[in-house]
Amino acid sequence: MKKEITIEYQELASAAELEADDKRLLDEAERITSASHSPYSGFHVGAAVMLGNGEILSAANQENEAFPSGLCAERSVLFYTFSKFPDVPITAIAIVAKRGDRLTDEPTRPCAACIQVMLDAENRAGKPVKIILGSAGKIEVINSVHDLLPFAFNNLK
Numbered sequence: 209m210k211k212e213i214t215i216e217y218q219e220l221a222s223a224a225e226l227e228a229d230d231k232r233l234l235d236e237a238e239r240i241t242s243a244s245h246s247p248y249s250g251f252h253v254g255a256a257v258m259l260g261n262g263e264i265l266s267a268a269n270q271e272n273e274a275f276p277s278g279l280c281a282e283r284s285v286l287f288y289t290f291s292k293f294p295d296v297p298i299t300a301i302a303i304v305a306k307r308g309d310r311l312t313d314e315p316t317r318p319c320a321a322c323i324q325v326m327l328d329a330e331n332r333a334g335k336p337v338k339i340i341l342g343s344a345g346k347i348e349v350i351n352s353v354h355d356l357l358p359f360a361f362n363n364l365k
């Protein structure tokens with residue numbers, strides 16, 4: 209039997225089309241790219257999460273001389289959030305990247321390892337986590353992490 213999976217997501221022409229909270233989250237993701245330590249790749253990623261209580265936390269990618277033993281921006285902020293606020297649901301995550309001081313022309317999509325951790329945030333919250341991917345041009349909004357990883361590893365459950 210042949211089966212098919214389709215995902216729906218939104219493409220916006222600019223950040224001006226975002227809802228106010230999503231715009232605030234994306235702005236914070238962009239702001240925190242300044243904390244990126246990325247002398248090896250030159251790729252400065254920022255990620256910001258919105259909590260159910262309205263609080264925003266953010267982090268940037270951190271590289272290390274023993275490259276690639278660093279950590280992506282998304283997992284940096286997610287692991288910190290899980291540690292500091294283990295019981296507060298995450299409702300959204302915004303991701304953006306710069307090369308030098310210029311935003312990328314295309315949205316930066318999270319790597320597979322980060323998506324798996326984002327899925328954990330969604331499972332812990334028991335509700336979809338919205339993903340907002342910024343760039344100098346278009347913005348992509350994905351309504352649920354599950355949409356990015358429909359065949360997720362879940363055999364420990």
Ligand code: THU
Pocket residue numbers: 246249251252253268269270271278279280281282316317318319322
């Ligand atoms: N990186 C992130 O922080 N997030 C992603 O989703 C993709 C990649 C980082 C890892 C590394 O420091 C640099 O970007 C280049 O891969």
